[in-house]
Amino acid sequence: MVRSIYSEALTSRIAYNNLLLLCRQAPGRLSGSPQLNTAVQLTRQFLLEAGADTVYLQPVLIPNWKPGQTEAHVLNGNRKVALHALPLGNSVPSPAEGITASVVEVHSFDELNALGRERVSGRIVFYNRPMDPTLINTFAAYGRAADQRVSGASKAAALGAVAVLVRSLTLASDTFPHTGQMRYQEGIAKIPAIAVATRDADSISCWLKQNPDVQVFIKTTCRPAGDTAGYNVIGEIRGKNPAKGILLTGGHLDAWYNTPGAHDDGAGCIQSIEVIRLFHTLGIRPEHTIRAVLFMDEEITQTGGRKYAQTATLEKENHLIALESDRGGLLPVGFTFDCNEKDLEILQKLKPYFEPYRTDTFLKGGSGTDVAPLRSSARILAGLLTDSQRYFDYHHSAYDTPDHVNIRELQLGSAAIASLFYLMDRRF
């Protein structure tokens, strides 16, 4: 049956066509955007077409931050050079007339603090520490560079900075701003936070070496706009013995405002829908309930995942496994499992089924942001593990388009999840 699951996945174009539709009809589907409403309706329809016997929307209050319009350029002597720059999520707007200030480049908070208030106050702090290309696990490189983006604004504001420019978190040398979430620290002035493309970051750094008086102009109308209504989209094939519990596969439906969101996380949503389709098309009648959940608002405040977990607890739902696919529609190499040793042993026995597909790296470890709130109630949390070399080329940028998703790599992921669930349904 595992062989049949893979063959059906690899010969069908439905999942990839759905991904195309999602990215074309609902690009920039950030929380609070009309595109996210389109995405909800579209994926609800995909779930019905996939053969889910129950499809419903779970209401959730989500944040509503508006990216607005942004302009940024460098003033280097008489030259004015436009920057590829976009606001980080949650950023406050600049004053209406914009901000023009000199720039101070730093690579760490230590370096920032060493400069002190005197050399930071009234200036724009430019965080320019690249992701480390020598790390083979690019998620580790991301993790080690993300502090600048997430916490940089408040750290700089505490020393009197008027705004921050942050080098995009990508290993690529490109002209795309890669945006993402930032958080202000309570009690510190909120200043605008802007991502700048890596090539522009390299240029600014170069200009600063020649002329320490380089000025940057930033104008952005991005702004928080209160909470709004959203929906987790849920579809399932009810098990023959639903008391045995739920096998959940999910992705997050929201994506940054500047991207079609094909890898992050259109792919994970489409794969989760495809798992339903594979069970339905192949006529597999599971004992457990197979459920696909497309979570709201992973990118900003993760309200979707928390709402889902709260409801599951209230309704005393029993999750055997809650798996998320949020590492791109890239070549799957295995799974991460967050569970007790005994369950891990049972799961390890399934590895031989995945060897022919080279998806047999079973690691104990992290799952996904959206399923994490189920920690206390789900028996096993899991993640689809993909090869990470290319992921940050696309991540949170306009380059995350469906033509950068390979149909076979996407479908090897769908098939891997469906096969895992098929096997678990019989062993647990």
Next chain:
Amino acid sequence: MVRSIYSEALTSRIAYNNLLLLCRQAPGRLSGSPQLNTAVQLTRQFLLEAGADTVYLQPVLIPNWKPGQTEAHVLNGNRKVALHALPLGNSVPSPAEGITASVVEVHSFDELNALGRERVSGRIVFYNRPMDPTLINTFAAYGRAADQRVSGASKAAALGAVAVLVRSLTLASDTFPHTGQMRYQEGIAKIPAIAVATRDADSISCWLKQNPDVQVFIKTTCRPAGDTAGYNVIGEIRGKNPAKGILLTGGHLDAWYNTPGAHDDGAGCIQSIEVIRLFHTLGIRPEHTIRAVLFMDEEITQTGGRKYAQTATLEKENHLIALESDRGGLLPVGFTFDCNEKDLEILQKLKPYFEPYRTDTFLKGGSGTDVAPLRSSARILAGLLTDSQRYFDYHHSAYDTPDHVNIRELQLGSAAIASLFYLMDRRF
């Protein structure tokens, strides 16, 4: 040192910039083309810049087949639909006025032969058997579909066909003709052989079901034009103890006329040059000679590989290993080794060094076309093994552009070869 090799490879943009230059300045560098001469000069220069202590050109007589101009369309009733079509390598031209004939679709030689002369004579045979998407190893899928392209023309001509149209060998649904080599059988009339894009193949098949009288027009001026001069490009770092032998890494410099040839096999050439650069930059002084060879004419008649092997035999050169990278600049997953069991055991002991890079699949098996003629004289033949899911999307088509090569995947391959050679230099 393995760690240093990977770090240097992953932080340098030289190899990728060289690939860009090669693909931009010498696209369509098929044997006999002026672009191939450009590629020879360019890569000779790259080898000098990489720090090779000896760089030379090895003359070899190569074929000179000209792709000419091609036009193809379908006549379906009153509709005329242009086809994405290009001649297969070695094809004869059509008559000057072109060929217009009805079409008969087949999926195998058995099916062709069952039709017999009566239903084939005077028609264009349309081979439309797709590559099997359910095979995880896409090279196996390619191997099982390639007979149509390689031998289809003569099989059809033997039954009186006037030309063949061959479905492109790719798993993608695209509008690119994927060309490649075909061979005529002696004593059978030579008829034009044309590759057609997979989407066009699907359309033709669909039209034929509605109207068996669909006609196709083919006009092509492609033609063989006698042999010409070419050169294998060779660069090396001479070992401290050259009598210990040569560690050879190679790729093929020629590429089809319709493609920049980034994956096939610009990547393999650039990786081989990069191995020289890595040894030079890191100051590694090997015992064995490290040699990069960029072979001529892999695509048509493999004269470059044979000439290299002949010369090596004449000069009594001692090759410990001859490795080819010709599976694209994709994620490397390991190596294939063609050698005796004892050497394989020694090599297997090196696997732990490659585990952190997930390049630790060491298989006994096929090497590469260009190093195969060294079988009787080289101790170990080898190939760089890459993940094959995406390879045939690019293969032999205009889609094989450098923006589809990921700098990290490319460089993980260079680093893997350099690390293998570094370790072998000490163990053998």
